[in-house]
Amino acid sequence: MQSQPPPPATARLAWASRNFRIQTAATVVSGVGNAGAPIAMAFAVLDNGGSTGDVGYVTAARLLPTVLLLLVGGALADRLPRHHVMVAANVFSAVFQGALAALVLTGEPALWQLMLLSAGAGAGYALYAPAAGGMIMESVAPEHAARAFSVYRMGFNGSQIGGAALGGALTAAVGAGWVLALDTVCFLAAAALRFLLEPQAPTAPAEGGGMLRDLREGWQEFASRRWLWVIVLQFSVLVACVGAVEAVYGPAVAKERLGGAQAWGLAMAAYGIGLVATGVLMARWQPRRILLVGNWGVFLFGLPAVALAASAPLPVLWASMFLSGVGVTVFGVNWMIALQQEIPPEAFSRVIAYDELGSLSLAPLGTALAGPVADRLGLSGALWSCAVISLALSAAVLLEPEVRRLSRRRAAPDPVEPADPHPADPHPAPAATATATATATATG
Template identity: 45%
Template sequence: MLRVPAFRRLFLSRTASLLGDAIAPVALAFAVLGEGGGSATDLGLLLTARTLAEVLLLLVGGTLADRLPRFRLMAGADLLGGLAQAGLAAMFLAGAYSLGPLLALSALSGAATALFLPASTGALPLVVDAGQLQPANALVRVAQNVSMIAGAALAGLLVAVVGAGWALAVDGATFLVSALLLIGVRARPQVKAAPASALADLREGWREFVSREWVWVVVLQFAVLTTCTAAGMRVLGPLVAERDLGGAGPWSAVLTGQAVGLLAGSFLVLRVRPRFPIRVATYATFGFVLPMALLALGSPLWLLVAAAFVNGVCADVFVVLWYTALQTHVPEDRLARVSAYDALGSFALNPLGLAVVGPVTAVIGVTRALWACVGLAVLVNALALLSRSVRRLPAGAP
């Protein structure tokens, strides 16, 4: 796959920008709380501004990606994201901490992500043959997972050696490198959506989304599943680690196990070619539940790390099979819009789950809250398998 020049440039660009994505959270947190002298509330507001901009503009990004050349749109989004990160870096390096401009730059960064994501889903079929989509997706996930692991380590090193402001500058530079690589991609001609109004474009994308039962069933499943896992692993998991395991160090070991599992899953799905990919992908979602169940049972650290590894493997198997199915079965001129509805629906309930898990835990306790997350996740996974469309979607295009 890497012998194909267009895919190689896409692979390298994704590696560069994903490395920056891994650096950004660590650099921003230490820039705000350390060099900027801000508060945890300030950091939460900056993250909220980025997330809101991303969610609100996802459908716009999907519509544009079905109308405009996708690689140029991705390059433009990378340039926008790089300028936003460079602006953040400049403010911290100059000692000009001001929440208003920082919120604007964070929102600009979120907007860049919203423009990039739907186009990136639709870009891969333009540079590889249909039969190579699954290994190509798996290789992109390898790049993502290696970048996550390396970026987290690099972020800590940069913050310690040159400071958080310069770490943000390095993050901005990775996006500019990605944009330069994308500009040079020579892809086959793209089938574009027919001219219509923006509202008509959105309606057409929605019809395409709901006309495929396997798509909307899995997106509904993930709306609940990702909410449960976000509450269980981002809020309740650290609480259990602080109470029973010894704090941040042991919890970091659990997250490292998950990251290594993600990488292992990428290599596994390079070779596995299931006949019914969405059925296998849905089976894999049961692995998401394992770490939460073991947290509720009070399991020892080594078992939690092993469960997180399995979770990572299952997550990557799902992601690769899911995106390959979308790219195989959704028409090219509507793929980006369907991808945008997918992303929007899959994570729409996350803010609600993160907001209510604290009050609910205060009433019923951490263990019962974890079991509630486990039970709800298992239920929606099982319900998804009741759909014949989920169980029987073939690997090849119709």
């Protein structure tokens, strides 16, 4: 029997809309700079005589305006063309990141200066993130969600590998200021790409009510789904712990006994490899219980803290970072599918804003307290605490029935590939409100 020729490349990529391709490319470009910037910032503080606590304060200064402005960003992104919001946010972040790079390159910046400029960059992210999440959700058909979200995350996560390794190497070779300058260039390049996105009509009603009504409607969509706010509550503490490990404790341990910025950059690159490698799996694997499977990945988040606390050798640390990346992708892809499936498109960005707000709400406090906690418990004690909390939260969230039961809905067969021989559960868990169908972002 003569075999059928493979479908042409255009058919194989028919699921990838123009906006999806542009947004994915722009995310890769900005991701390269963003992955190296936290490493550079941590060592900019430490190399200028700052303490572990100072690193936490600078990180908290970046996160605080993000938390405060996310809801504004969500309301704007559901009311204005999302690509306009993203371009403006990228340019805004580039201005503050460029000023930060210039400050580090030209002298010994004061702590308050680093905190102020970091806060400006954090405000830019608050305006960008809800619009970006809404745009990527809107550009993907539900029947192609698993493949599209896996490819998107593979692109983003791949940029984390190169960005982290490059950021660590450049910080060690030429200094933190040049890495921050590279991040500025990446922001501007991403803004130029996003300028090419095809305009999407605002989905929020234009007449009456204003932003406060929009935010109330977004809150109703968020709060009416128990599985959604339970996981966001879990991540509010989890992100604070993981953030303290990655932004404060990891660089401090690397400087103290692992050889400095380059060693930590390679550890972050191992994390990125785990993210990308698992993306290949998630493009094909379609588990029925999407949140149950996603949360099994969350159990891996605390492994780097265990390795650092146990003074493990570099290969063990790199392995733990790799497995943590595996867990993030397993969770992230399933989370994006759940949100796109359950949230109405006109509320995408507002629900994403509440998701990110809740998930990041304790992150500034976590990083600000990271130094004092390490002073009191020691680095090892602080790291063990983060590991135990991460494991306990991963187990506790499984007590919620909606998390265990939420199922992937049956999708139309892929026109290019055969239908899944193991279809989704024909009796999925009911949506928590009358308005259901599609959204999201990957938390963490």
